[in-house]
Amino acid sequence: MDRHFLQACILFDQGRYDLAEEKLRLSLAEEPDHSLAHALLADCLRQSDKLKEATAEAREAVRLDPELAQAHAALARVLSDRNYHADADAAAREAIRIDPDDADYRALLAAMLIERRDWQAALDAAEAGLELDAEHTGCSNLRSMALVKLGRNQEAREIGESALARDPHDAFSHASQGWALLNAGDRGKALEHFREALRLEPGMEYARLGIVEALKAQHLIYALCCAISCGWGASAARFNGRSFSAVISVIGSCMT
Numbered sequence: 001m002d003r004h005f006l007q008a009c010i011l012f013d014q015g016r017y018d019l020a021e022e023k024l025r026l027s028l029a030e031e032p033d034h035s036l037a038h039a040l041l042a043d044c045l046r047q048s049d050k051l052k053e054a055t056a057e058a059r060e061a062v063r064l065d066p067e068l069a070q071a072h073a074a075l076a077r078v079l080s081d082r083n084y085h086a087d088a089d090a091a092a093r094e095a096i097r098i099d100p101d102d103a104d105y106r107a108l109l110a111a112m113l114i115e116r117r118d119w120q121a122a123l124d125a126a127e128a129g130l131e132l133d134a135e136h137t138g139c140s141n142l143r144s145m146a147l148v149k150l151g152r153n154q155e156a157r158e159i160g161e162s163a164l165a166r167d168p169h170d171a172f173s174h175a176s177q178g179w180a181l182l183n184a185g186d187r188g189k190a191l192e193h194f195r196e197a198l199r200l201e202p203g204m205e206y207a208r209l210g211i212v213e214a215l216k217a218q219h220l221i222y223a224l225c226c227a228i229s230c231g232w233g234a235s236a237a238r239f240n241g242r243s244f245s246a247v248i249s250v251i252g253s254c255m256t
Contacts, residue, residue, distance in 0.1 A: 002027050005037050012040060017047040035065035039074040046078045054078045069099040073108055080112045088112055103129035107138035114142060119149040137163060137170055144176040148183050156180035171201035178210045187214045 008023035024041040028034055038061035045054035055078050061071035076091035092112060095105040106129030113122035123146035129139035140163045147156040160177030167173065178193035191214050197207035 002030060004030070005034065005040075008037070008040060008044075012044060017044045020044050021048070033064055035061045035068050035071055038064065039068065039071045042074040042078060046074075046081060051078055051082050055082065067098055069095040069102065069105060072098065073105055076108060076112065080115065085112070085116060101132055103133040103136040103139055106132065107136065107142060110139065110142040110146070114145055117149075119146045122146040123150065135166060137167065137173065141170075141172045141176045144180060148176075148179050151183075153180055153184045157184065169200060171197040171204055171207070174200065175204060175207040175210060178207065178214075182210060182214050190214050 004023045004027035008020045008027065011017075011020035011023060021041060021044040024037050024044065027037045028041070031037070038057050042054045042058035042061065045051075045057060055075070058071065058075035058078055061068065062075055065071060072091045072095040076088045076095065079085075079088035079091060089109070089112065092105060092109040096109065099105060106125050110122045110125035110129065113119075113125060123143060126139045126143035126146060129136055130143065133139070140159055144156040144159040144163070147153070147159070157177065157180045160173060160180050163170065163173040164177060174193045174197035178190045178197065181187075181193065182190035191211060194207045194210040194214065197204055198211070201207070
C-alpha cells in the first residue's frame with residue numbers, strides 16, 4: 001500500500017476526515033483502481049455529508065472489486081444515510097456473505113435495523129455478531145439497545161455492566177447503560193452514565209437525548225408530586241382521575 005493511503009487510514013482513525021480525503025485523492029491519482037481507497041474515500045465523504053459523492057465512490061469500489069467486503073459496507077452506510085433502506089440492507093448482507101466471520105458487518109446490519117426500529121431483527125444481528133466475537137463492543141451495545149426497546153431491561157443492564165467492566169472509557173457503553181437504567185426507572189444513575197458518555201464523546205446524540213428524556217421524566221414526576229401534595233386545596237377539584245392517568249401516560253412515554 002502506498003504512503004498516502006496509509007496516512008489516510010491514520011487520519012481517518014483520528015477523525016480528521018478532510019485531511020484523510022486529501023491523502024486518498026493523492027493515492028488514487030497514483031493508483032485509480034485502488035478499490036479500498038475508493039471505499040475509504042466514500043466513508044470520508046459520508047462523514048462530511050457529501051452523500052451523493054460518497055455513493056459514487058462506494059459504487060466504484062464495488063465495481064472494481066465485487067468481492068471486497070469493505071466496499072459493500074461503505075455502500076451500505078451511505079445508502080442508509082440516504083434512506084435507501086432496502087439497498088443498504090442488501091449491501092450489508094453482501095458484506096456478510098463475503099466475510100461471514102467479521103463481526104463488524106453484523107454490527108453494521110444491526111445498527112441499520114435499530115435505526116429502522118426493527119428491534120427483534122437488530123437483536124438477532126447483534127447476537128450473531130457476538131457468536132463470532134463475544135467481546136465485540138459494537139454488537140454488545142447494539143444488543144443492549146434492542147433489548148431495552150423490547151422491554152428486557154435487566155438483560156440490557158447486565159450487558160452494559162459487562163461492557164463497562166471490559167472498557168470503562170467506552171462512551172457508547174455508558175450511553176447504552178444509561179438508557180437501560182432510565183427504562184428501569186433509575187433516573188439518577190442513568191444521568192450519571194449519560195453525562196460520562198458526553199464527557200468522553202461530547203457530540204454523542206444518543207447520550208444527549210438520554211439526558212433530555214431523563215430530565216423530562218424527572219420534572220414530570222416532580223410536577224405530579226406537587227399536584228398531589230397541593231391537591232387538598234382548590235386545585236384538587238381539577239386534578240381528577242382522568243388527568244392523573246394522562247400524566248402517568250406521559251411519564252411512561254418518556255421511558256420508552
